[in-house]
Amino acid sequence: LIIIFISCFALCAQSKVLTYKDVISKTYDLSGLAELPEKGEKGALFSSYDRESRYDEKTDSYLRWRANDDGRGCVRKEGNNVTVMADIKGAGVIWRMWSASTGEGKVKIYLDGKLVVDLPWKDYFNRKVAPFNRKGLVYTAAKGFNNYTPISFQKSCKIITEAKTDGNRTNVWGKYFHFNYTIFPEGTKIQTFKMELSPEENKALDKANEIMTAGLGKNPVTYENAKKKILSWKIPAGESKSFVITGRQAITALKVQIPENNNYNILLKRLFLSINWDGEKQPAVWSPIGDFFGTAPGINEYKSLVMGMTEISSQWSVVSGQVNPPLKKGDSKAPSTKNQVPSTNAFEFYSYWYMPFEKSAEITIKNETDKEQQITLVVEHAPLKSSITDFGYFHAKWHHNLETDPKRPLDWLILKTKGRGRFVGFALHIWNPGGWWWGEGDEKFFVDGEKFPSTYGTGSEDYFGYAWCNPTEFSKAFHSQPINPNNKGHISNNRWQIGDNIPFQKSFEADIEKYYKNDRPTLFYCTAYWYLSKNGIDYLNELPTSKVPIKYPVYIAHHVEGAIEFENNKNIKITAGNALVKNMSYSSVRWSGNEDLLWQGAKPGDFLEVEFNYPEEVEKNLIAQIAKNNDMAIIQFYLNGEKAGEEFDCYRPRVTVTHPIDFGKVKLKKGENILKVKIIGANPKAKKLYNVGLDYFKFE
Numbered sequence: 001l002i003i004i005f006i007s008c009f010a011l012c013a014q015s016k017v018l019t020y021k022d023v024i025s026k027t028y029d030l031s032g033l034a035e036l037p038e039k040g041e042k043g044a045l046f047s048s049y050d051r052e053s054r055y056d057e058k059t060d061s062y063l064r065w066r067a068n069d070d071g072r073g074c075v076r077k078e079g080n081n082v083t084v085m086a087d088i089k090g091a092g093v094i095w096r097m098w099s100a101s102t103g104e105g106k107v108k109i110y111l112d113g114k115l116v117v118d119l120p121w122k123d124y125f126n127r128k129v130a131p132f133n134r135k136g137l138v139y140t141a142a143k144g145f146n147n148y149t150p151i152s153f154q155k156s157c158k159i160i161t162e163a164k165t166d167g168n169r170t171n172v173w174g175k176y177f178h179f180n181y182t183i184f185p186e187g188t189k190i191q192t193f194k195m196e197l198s199p200e201e202n203k204a205l206d207k208a209n210e211i212m213t214a215g216l217g218k219n220p221v222t223y224e225n226a227k228k229k230i231l232s233w234k235i236p237a238g239e240s241k242s243f244v245i246t247g248r249q250a251i252t253a254l255k256v257q258i259p260e261n262n263n264y265n266i267l268l269k270r271l272f273l274s275i276n277w278d279g280e281k282q283p284a285v286w287s288p289i290g291d292f293f294g295t296a297p298g299i300n301e302y303k304s305l306v307m308g309m310t311e312i313s314s315q316w317s318v319v320s321g322q323v324n325p326p327l328k329k330g331d332s333k334a335p336s337t338k339n340q341v342p343s344t345n346a347f348e349f350y351s352y353w354y355m356p357f358e359k360s361a362e363i364t365i366k367n368e369t370d371k372e373q374q375i376t377l378v379v380e381h382a383p384l385k386s387s388i389t390d391f392g393y394f395h396a397k398w399h400h401n402l403e404t405d406p407k408r409p410l411d412w413l414i415l416k417t418k419g420r421g422r423f424v425g426f427a428l429h430i431w432n433p434g435g436w437w438w439g440e441g442d443e444k445f446f447v448d449g450e451k452f453p454s455t456y457g458t459g460s461e462d463y464f465g466y467a468w469c470n471p472t473e474f475s476k477a478f479h480s481q482p483i484n485p486n487n488k489g490h491i492s493n494n495r496w497q498i499g500d501n502i503p504f505q506k507s508f509e510a511d512i513e514k515y516y517k518n519d520r521p522t523l524f525y526c527t528a529y530w531y532l533s534k535n536g537i538d539y540l541n542e543l544p545t546s547k548v549p550i551k552y553p554v555y556i557a558h559h560v561e562g563a564i565e566f567e568n569n570k571n572i573k574i575t576a577g578n579a580l581v582k583n584m585s586y587s588s589v590r591w592s593g594n595e596d597l598l599w600q601g602a603k604p605g606d607f608l609e610v611e612f613n614y615p616e617e618v619e620k621n622l623i624a625q626i627a628k629n630n631d632m633a634i635i636q637f638y639l640n641g642e643k644a645g646e647e648f649d650c651y652r653p654r655v656t657v658t659h660p661i662d663f664g665k666v667k668l669k670k671g672e673n674i675l676k677v678k679i680i681g682a683n684p685k686a687k688k689l690y691n692v693g694l695d696y697f698k699f700e
Contacts, residue, residue: 610697
């Protein structure tokens, strides 16, 4: 823990001098995060997003906005072998490096024109090379490679990779990258990073690492003259209770404890938290109480730097000094039951966002359930030692289905605001009852009226620090996936942008691409967090309770009338390879039953047979719907030994399903029939895997 003196930070800002230890402290300095940005401060992202996506100024339109080859984009190529991944001018910091795939190929970082880091890309993330060797800052989360070790520079930062061929093998760095960075105002003096740190700098990184590991769940900052207020409320149904703090203060911790309940999903969607600053009529904070604390629906335990949900396993409650839940193994000291009393509270939610105000703060919890609810509210606050004009007011708002820009209908709006401030992250609750991957969409942040976003990501899971649609649950200091039942049902992701916050002077818009429409149904619910100047505009209003769902639409698979589904047929024979059922609900094209049968591992001459019964002897047209992709074969249909239609080429550069294809007249027998699919060969452009994807067949 550290003691922060606000006056000290004001002095540092005035002198514009940052040592590397100062830079490290910014990764957990939550009070400094609330300071309004100076002119010239910028936060952005260099990533490998598909450069086919672009804005055309002449037509004021967005071109190839769905382009999705996000693993190979770069700033530019230099010569035949050099790929420039990032090129930054000015004094700044790289706060976050992320990748989905790492290899032996080297990535080189030039700072102020000098080569400072020269490592295989994998060594940035495997904790084998100092100073990238601290588990709280460098780790893998659900197949996503993360490195939060800050890299500072005075004049410039250029990051490149060089493709080199060793015999018949190209030494490749990997695939997909992010570099989140800040540029400070002109005149800022900052110490440039080096791989060999001083003992004091190593100690500072060790301290940050401790905060990001054993320290999670505790406030990373200790404030002078802080006070704590504990309120045990019984709130009748339909009513609310409020707590008011007066004077020039800042809320430094906000915690809620609740007793056991037989349905947390409903409870936490029907208790609402709101906070009004300095007598303003519109709350700056409004959210269902569970969503505010970073995850929904219900209780999904996790710990991060600024938010968390934890079980109070010992069933003790706070009286003074000691804060539940008890410290866990690896923490600095053993828990104490001194100054505690028995409690029926089962869970505690915490927030350590720094929330400054000039005159007053009114914290309200409203009970919209049908019965009285017991709540314990813990509020910690400390004096604010400088004017509120130096700070932004903390805002957090829950919403869903805001109006999108018609020029960019793919972009789902997270936040739009005007004024001066900082965007510090968001929590996303996804309802995905149909399963399969919900989140191919990139994040896009538009700062101060940009037409093209200065932050353009490579995929939803990439923003949240994991990769490859991986549903593994995790919680880290800056990002978490508290719940994900194999990408089906309720999914919760969050990310807090502390060092890598996005400052803005006039306006800010955050979007994330949403490929599936609401009627699939795949639904997004979001809580956005940001700081905003006193006269800024917060467009998000408090919503009526009826707009906050506690029941969610059911997924109903699309089925073609009269179709015989290949994947549902139990009487399938193959001469080679294997046939497996694939969930195709991710596709924008409708597959009957949202599944198909993938036959793989066979070669030309092999065949697949399907036995089925038909009620009469008749002549009808064979209709089939078939998958196409870059590894698919040329096939021929036969019915009862007779050729049906012409050979069909299943090649296409990207996966899709055909519309129903008419293979002409066939003769059906009453009773048992056999439909045969034979592999003939493959398109010259296709990968020679000879795969076959079969959706359904029918007769008309």
